[in-house]
Amino acid sequence: MSDQSDIEGESMRRPLIFELNLVLLPTAAVIALASMGADPALIWPLALLPYTTRSLYHLIRLALLIRRQHRLVPPFPRGLWGDVYRSIARYQQRGRKSRKRQIRFTRRFREAANAVPDALVILDKQLRIDWANPAAAKLMNIHWPDDDGRLFTDLLSNPGLDDFIETSEYMRPLDIAPEHNRAIMLSLRITPFGERKKQRLVVGRDITKIYHLNMIRRDFVANASHELRTPLTVIAGFLENLLDAPITPINHRRPLTLMHNQTERMRSIIDDLLTLSRLEMDESPEEQQTADVPDELHLIMQEAQALSGGRHPMEIHVDDDLLLLGNQPELRSAFSNLIFNAIKHTPHGTRIGIRWCCDEDGAWFSVEDDGPGIAPEHLPRLTERFYRVDRARSRESGGTGLGLAIVKHVLNRHEARLTISSEPERGAIFSCRFPARRIVWRDEEKLSVNGC
Structure with a gap:
């Protein structure tokens, strides 16, 4: 380490000694001539003229080389000007290496983006096209660079696309059938990025096969459920008659009761499957009206008290003036599912809290x-159909495994989202967050007072 420092110190001393020699030699000559009677004021400019001329020459030469963007290559001048030339040459070399790395990275990025089967489009802050990969030509009818600078919504027009971009709610993808090719179904995701999140990356994925498979599944579930409902109704009717008939032997009553209970459970599953199929057919509620959520919650709480039988202490905090724009039966189904689940799937003595209120972000409903x-590994799958944390306990409580799936679909249709937070032995919180634009106040005067 010391040897390296000595070498660097020696390399710095040499230019300084050379420059000092260039100045000291004329100075010695001036002193000698002055001792012989010459006027120093006349001799000094002449003595320093070679040094000044040399410095001016290297300065002008360096300025011209930099302006013309020439590379500085050896041989370099001696002295301090040589250090200046060498330092600039090193910076130029670093810059060239950095540019080469950037070019290689950009080339690899372009190659990778061009190989991606999904459509990738970069938009500027005016939603004009900055770049697009080849897949965008097939999926979105966007050809780059021919369409560079054009509005994205002009090339990929869809009734719901403008609202999707303007609301900037990109948590869920938008599924559309592009006008240039109605045979495909696209799933669009938009991600803001760049300075102040003004630019946007649009990713379009071809989900045609998945979409058709989902359609087949929905149709099958709906048709099968309809077909099963009729024979189950007949079976349930005969079982009820046999249970009520006085001639039925006593030893037959227990199996008949079990058969009747299982029949009712199957009917409940079929009803939930039909509800899910209906919700999946359309992403938005058919009737947009003012839903009296506080009134529905009070009715649900009466049913919840009866279901609990006083075995669960309940606390309810409801803003009676806070209403919601949406479909009231669907909202009742979602809220009742969350409340009844808390009663069915928790032991006796569990405290349950229900809250309906709002803040600056919108309205929210929670069941705590x-x-x-619930263990962390179960949380991501709770809204899947027929998924149960404890299968045995769920069957004993009469659950169908479809309640949270219904809740999720209802909230999606109301532009809301469901969040679940829980830790083992620390309870669980199910929260529904609704956007502020869906809030309706019972008393219009409160709208100007409340900040929601």
């Missing part, structure tokens, strides 16, 4: 309990 909680 201090029960045994």
